[in-house]
Amino acid sequence: MLCLLNSTRPEWVEIAASEINTLLIDHAHCEKKAAYNALVMIQRYPDKVDIVQEMIEILKEEWDHFERVYALIRKSDIHLTKDSGDEYAKSLSEHIRKQEPDRMLDMLLVDALIEARSCERFSLLSQSDLISKDLREFYTELFASEAGHYRTFTDLARIYFPADIVKMRLQELLEWDKPLSQRNDFWEEYEGKIQALELLISKS
Numbered sequence: 001m002l003c004l005l006n007s008t009r010p011e012w013v014e015i016a017a018s019e020i021n022t023l024l025i026d027h028a029h030c031e032k033k034a035a036y037n038a039l040v041m042i043q044r045y046p047d048k049v050d051i052v053q054e055m056i057e058i059l060k061e062e063w064d065h066f067e068r069v070y071a072l073i074r075k076s077d078i079h080l081t082k083d084s085g086d087e088y089a090k091s092l093s094e095h096i097r098k099q100e101p102d103r104m105l106d107m108l109l110v111d112a113l114i115e116a117r118s119c120e121r122f123s124l125l126s127q128s129d130l131i132s133k134d135l136r137e138f139y140t141e142l143f144a145s146e147a148g149h150y151r152t153f154t155d156l157a158r159i160y161f162p163a164d165i166v167k168m169r170l171q172e173l174l175e176w177d178k179p180l181s182q183r184n185d186f187w188e189e190y191e192g193k194i195q196a197l198e199l200l201i202s203k204s
């Protein structure tokens, strides 16, 4: 899938499909953070015209995704719970260098990887007959949108940095991403979120 060096564990889609409420809540928070991240990029790089221009578009699209996932949450008669964080994005962000212009390159490429991983998981969901047809269509549409975002972030990196530097750094970040989506603690974290939600539902 795209540039990724490994695939999400195959059990992920089965667990996600069997716990749609957790999936939707987790997904809504991811879209909210993607929109917020576009604002952060504008705040940090206001003089970079291409970045600002593209972030305006990404912000609108991610906020639209958030609105649509939130509508599905309400339709399922549940509500958004507190954001319990995203260890995957946090671990990847630890590799962002502190000094500019390295920082800008790393931020663009970490964003690209997060988009690529979302895209991979939406693709899995869009092909799963364990979820409803409506949800499959929704994830098919989002898959295309997130693939576009992946391209936007890598194109931006190539506008501001030489292609060979971008390629080399992307390879390094991919090596760090490789074990992340397979790590047991992330898997356990996801299962923990499911248990917490089940507890909440049983109490309400």
Ligand SMILES: [Fe+2]
Binding pocket: 031, 034, 061, 062, 065, 146
């Ligand atoms: Fe999105």
Ligand SMILES: [Fe+2]
Binding pocket: 034, 062, 115, 145, 146, 149
């Ligand atoms: Fe995105």
